[in-house]
Amino acid sequence: xxxxxxxxxxSRGIAQEMRRDPNLxxxxxxxxxxxxxxxxxxxLLDEFGPIxxxxxxxxxxxxxxxxxxAAMTGVPVIAEIMFSDFLAVCFDLVANEIAKxxxxxxxxxxxxxxxxxxxGAGSRFGAxxxxxxxxxxxxxxxxxxxxxxxxxDVIGLMAASVRDPDPVVFFEHKSLMATKATxxxxxxxxxxxxxxxxxxxxxxxxxxxxLMVPRAMAAADxxxxxxxxxxVIDLRTxxxxxxxxxxxxxxxxxxxxxxxxxxRLCGWGAEIAxxxxxxxxxxxxxxxxxxxxxxxxxxxxxxxxxxxxxxxDKIVDTIVSEWA
Amino acid sequence: xxxxxxxxxxLYDYSTRPQRTPTPEGDPGLSLSDDTRLGLYTxxxxxxxxxxxxxxxFMQNLVKGTSHLxxxxxxxxxxxxxxxxxxxxxxxxxxxxxxxxxxGASMDGVLAELLGRQNGxxxxxxxxxxxxxxxxxxxxxYAIIGAHLTLANGTAWSAxxxxxxxxxxxxxxxxxxxxxxxxxxxNFAAVWDLPxxxxxxxxxxxxxxxxxxxxxxxxxxxxxASAYGLERIVIDGNDVDRVYDTALRVLEKAxxxxxxxxxxxxxxxxGGHSRADPGKYRPAEEVKAWADYDPxxxxxxxxxxxxxxxxxxxxxxxxxxxxxxxxxxxxxxxxEPELESIFTELWADGxxxxxx
Numbered sequence: 001x002x003x004x005x006x007x008x009x010x011s012r013g014i015a016q017e018m019r020r021d022p023n024l025x026x027x028x029x030x031x032x033x034x035x036x037x038x039x040x041x042x043x044l045l046d047e048f049g050p051i052x053x054x055x056x057x058x059x060x061x062x063x064x065x066x067x068x069x070a071a072m073t074g075v076p077v078i079a080e081i082m083f084s085d086f087l088a089v090c091f092d093l094v095a096n097e098i099a100k101x102x103x104x105x106x107x108x109x110x111x112x113x114x115x116x117x118x119x120g121a122g123s124r125f126g127a128x129x130x131x132x133x134x135x136x137x138x139x140x141x142x143x144x145x146x147x148x149x150x151x152x153d154v155i156g157l158m159a160a161s162v163r164d165p166d167p168v169v170f171f172e173h174k175s176l177m178a179t180k181a182t183x184x185x186x187x188x189x190x191x192x193x194x195x196x197x198x199x200x201x202x203x204x205x206x207x208x209x210x211l212m213v214p215r216a217m218a219a220a221d222x223x224x225x226x227x228x229x230x231x232v233i234d235l236r237t238x239x240x241x242x243x244x245x246x247x248x249x250x251x252x253x254x255x256x257x258x259x260x261x262x263x264r265l266c267g268w269g270a271e272i273a274x275x276x277x278x279x280x281x282x283x284x285x286x287x288x289x290x291x292x293x294x295x296x297x298x299x300x301x302x303x304x305x306x307x308x309x310x311x312x313d314k315i316v317d318t319i320v321s322e323w324a
Numbered sequence: 325x326x327x328x329x330x331x332x333x334x335l336y337d338y339s340t341r342p343q344r345t346p347t348p349e350g351d352p353g354l355s356l357s358d359d360t361r362l363g364l365y366t367x368x369x370x371x372x373x374x375x376x377x378x379x380x381x382f383m384q385n386l387v388k389g390t391s392h393l394x395x396x397x398x399x400x401x402x403x404x405x406x407x408x409x410x411x412x413x414x415x416x417x418x419x420x421x422x423x424x425x426x427x428g429a430s431m432d433g434v435l436a437e438l439l440g441r442q443n444g445x446x447x448x449x450x451x452x453x454x455x456x457x458x459x460x461x462x463x464x465x466y467a468i469i470g471a472h473l474t475l476a477n478g479t480a481w482s483a484x485x486x487x488x489x490x491x492x493x494x495x496x497x498x499x500x501x502x503x504x505x506x507x508x509x510x511n512f513a514a515v516w517d518l519p520x521x522x523x524x525x526x527x528x529x530x531x532x533x534x535x536x537x538x539x540x541x542x543x544x545x546x547x548x549a550s551a552y553g554l555e556r557i558v559i560d561g562n563d564v565d566r567v568y569d570t571a572l573r574v575l576e577k578a579x580x581x582x583x584x585x586x587x588x589x590x591x592x593x594x595g596g597h598s599r600a601d602p603g604k605y606r607p608a609e610e611v612k613a614w615a616d617y618d619p620x621x622x623x624x625x626x627x628x629x630x631x632x633x634x635x636x637x638x639x640x641x642x643x644x645x646x647x648x649x650x651x652x653x654x655x656x657x658x659x660e661p662e663l664e665s666i667f668t669e670l671w672a673d674g675x676x677x678x679x680x
Contacts, residue, residue, distance in 0.1 A: 025485065051485065054516075061505045062474050062512035069478015069492075072463060073413075075485060092505075096468050097475065106446040107669035108458035141678075142670055165672035193680065241679045275679075 001184055007177040009151035010040035010116070013158030014078060016187060018048050021076060024162065027054045027063060028080025028116075037082055038118055038177055060090035067113050068098050076112040076162065084119040084133045084171060091136075098167045099142030113167045114158070119147065120211055120261055121293075121309045122175030126300035130174075132261035132293070134209065135268050137169040138238045144192060145238040147171040149213035151181045153236060156190025164192060173210040193240030197249065201231035204255035204319065207246055207272060209235045212259040212310060219259075219315035226320065238268050246272060247280050254285035257319055259310050264295040291318050344528055344536075345613040346562060346592070351626050354565050358632075364406055364564045365627060365637065368620050369644040371398040371422040374431055377648050378421060378438055378452075382599055386656075387438045391452050392419035396562075396594030399619035400525050401426040403567025404493055407575055413461045413479040413492040415472040418453035420465030423495050428460035431651035441658030448661040449669075463492075470505030472496070473522060477513050480520035480584075491578040492520045493571075499530030501544040507551075510586065514552040519578035521571075524588045525561060531597045532605055545588040554586050561589025562619040565626070594618070 004012065018024050026044065028036075032055040035042035045053045056063050060081055067079035081087055087094055094115070101109055121130040137145045146161055146168055148154045154172065161168040198213070199220050208216035213234045220230040231249050235242070250256050256276050258269030273288045291310045299305055375395050381387045394401065397419075405426025408414070416423035424434055429445060437444030438452050445457055456464040463479055466472035476494035483490040500506050501524060513520050524545035528535055541547035546558045557574075560566050567589060574585035592614035596603030603611075624637060670676035 023485075057508075057511060057515065059508035059512055061471070062477065062508040065471065065474020065476075065505070065509065066478040066481050066512065066516075069463070069475040069480070070482040070485070071478070072458070072475070073479050073482040075482045092468050092471050093474065097466070097471050101464065102672070103670050104446065104450050104454045105456040105458065105464060106449045106665075107674070108446070108456055109463075110672050141676070239678050243679045 001182050003180050004151045004183045005178055005180045006151045006154055007038060007040050009154035009183070010158070010172060011042055011044055013155040014041065014044060015047060016155065017159055017162040018044070018052065021162070024076045024078065025052045025054070025070070026078040027056050027066065029056055029058055029063070029082050031055060031080050036080070038174065040172065040177070041080070060086050061093055064090045064093035064098065064115065067115070068093060068101070068111060071111045071113045072101065072109040078114045078116060078162065081115060081117040083129050084117040085128050085131050087117065087133060087136065094137065094143070094169070095140045099140045102166070103142060110165045111167045112165050114161045114170050115167070116170045116172060118174050119171035120173040120175055121298055121305055122211065124300050124302060124305055127297035130298045130305070134171050134238055135262045135266055138268050138271070139266065142167065143239060144168040145171070146192065146236065147173070147210040147238070148236060149173070149176065149210050149234050151179070152183050152188060153190065155183065155188040157192070157236065159187070159189040160192045163189070168192070171210065175211050179214070192237050193242055195236055195242035195245040196234045197231060197245065198234050199230065199232040201229040201253065203229040203253055204257060205231045205233060205246065205249040205253045206257045206259060206315070207233045207235055207269070208259040209238070209268070210261065212261055215310065215312050215315060216259050218312045219319070222312065222316045223319060228319070228323070243275055246276065250276050250280045251283045254283055256284070257289040257291060259315055260290065260292040261309055262293060264290070264292045267292050286322070286324060289318060289322050291315055343607050343610040345610060346560070346617040348617060348622070349560065351629070352563070352565050352569065354569055356565070360406070361627060361630070361632070362636070362640065364402060364568060365623055366640050366644065367402040367406055367426060368398050368564060368623060369641055370431070370647070371402055371425055372620055373644050373648045374425060374434065374651070375421055377435065377652055381435070381438065381652070387452070388440065389451055391438070391599045392597065393595060394419055394422040396614065396618060397525055397527055397591045398422050399564040399567050400523065400561045400589045400591060401495065403564045404523060404571045407568050407571035408493060409490070411461060412490050412575070413463050413476070415463050415476045415492065415494040416455070416465040417469070417472065417496055417500075418465060418467040419497065420455050420495070421452070424455040424457060424462050424465065427457065427462040429455065429457040429462050431647060432654035433457065435651050435655035436658045439655050439658070440660065441655060442661045443655070443658035447665055449665070469500050470503035473500070473509035474505055474512070476520050476522070477509055477516070477518055480513065480518035481516065483519055489579050490519070491575050493523060494520060495523045495525060497530070498524060498526040498528070498535040498544045500524070501548060502539060510548070510552040510554070513584040514554060517581070517583040520584045521574045521578055522584065522586045524586070525591055526588050527591050527593045529593065529597070529606070532601065543588055545586055549586045552586070554584065557585065557587045559587060559589050561591035562617055562622060564619055564623050
């Protein structure tokens, strides 16, 4: 057992898989000698050498193209896109190539790729380095989408993503980097497509992802003080989506709230709200509540950013104000 | 000074612009075996006759969607295809029928895919613009300009990691040289010393627009080579001997650890950009000059001059015609894809499930 930060869990997760599979390679901007701009890849160059851990130019299309081409020939690849906002400059590779190649070729090629990227707000970086863009990837057929909220999940889901033969976009949350947890020794391997119920409750199901998970947990504590028993589900992966865990929970609680860092329109919670409204409609006792970042770009100033992304207060206030 | 309306009209009156006609240099006098020469001739015939058949099938409304033909440009794919190793990798654009064939894809697999049949290369899921045969190293045809240059780096990186000696050849058009991915890919290949050959088929037109009108340099690929520390290579892309000879040289360079090359092959589309385009914007004299310098005419005459018999070449033509006819029948005889296949092969488990 050892205490480990979310940041250090990233390098431990990658190292675990690179030790297991000598063919696994890793590329990205500043990932090797510099150890990553978030220091999430420190030590990998020393352990695995410059052939397997390789710095690239600032060329996101070239990074993902190299990853995809290598993967098509059976070489598993982890590729880092430094900030998830930069997925926009290589979205052709993400949406048109990597996601579609297997289907277009009727299964002639597999694409064992993990695209790791730093996602989310809280660092006062402004509109182009702070977005939560997991919903961009969720909407593209052919991509699996993962967003861990704890150090242990970072390792376990990283292992599951690397071992998955399909392309996975792996969102690491910038504001969770410093969070710590006690982690078991030895290999940690998890499974994609499994949500986790972190707190049992009877009155409302709160579904959250990444940074919104600890906030939902804190909100659940506060709601308990007001006599509302909230069940909190950490989705962990958007694709595959663990609808059973959500539906079974709502069947018991009769209420659903989603807590999303992405902006309002077409956020992942909208899909879940749609599913629950259709498949658990007769179990619902109240309208579904979506708590999201408003539909605006992110501002930079401390108070503006804090007031923009869902806070514990905002979660509690919204749920209480909707309570009937 | 602002451009006058008159000058603007002049700019877009392509017929008054300097025409670019071929500059034949004749037989390069390579020491090639008879088998090699006949192999090149046969490949040219295969690409030409199959492409003509594809055109005919479109005209008969048997092929839907669109088509981008390589008629007139076959010497590039043929020359490189004959020079490549069977386990080398190739990438092509949506104008990729010839490249798929030259990398070993079957004629009936190509035609059946165009017809949307189950026996097509990709079971009807890809269509004309996405021909792939990964088992033969044909790593796909791509309909987003520029993307496949970055993918070609990836298969080259894989070969480098495995020390396999495989080279990746990536074909693209002149228009591609003005998109960002081209420049990202070239720099990346150069700094990683990747065994990859980028082949620009400069047919002088970016879709409907003369390439020189919208490019800052005369040779859209070759004049950019120095920016990436690469040799400036411009070749006659209608002379299959010269293409083959260049291909051997740059393939060997890549195979022996010498890194990437960028080749600009000058050629010309016999027809328009796609099925929808009759290509009327091109001056008649220019079209005529290139038609007279058709790669098959050039090579046919060269082989006769070198003492090959007309009957030998006719025999090849007829044999290829039989193959194309058989492939056409096999393609037409194919069933339509099963509707269930809509939901297969999104994921490696064979399915497309996204939820439990």
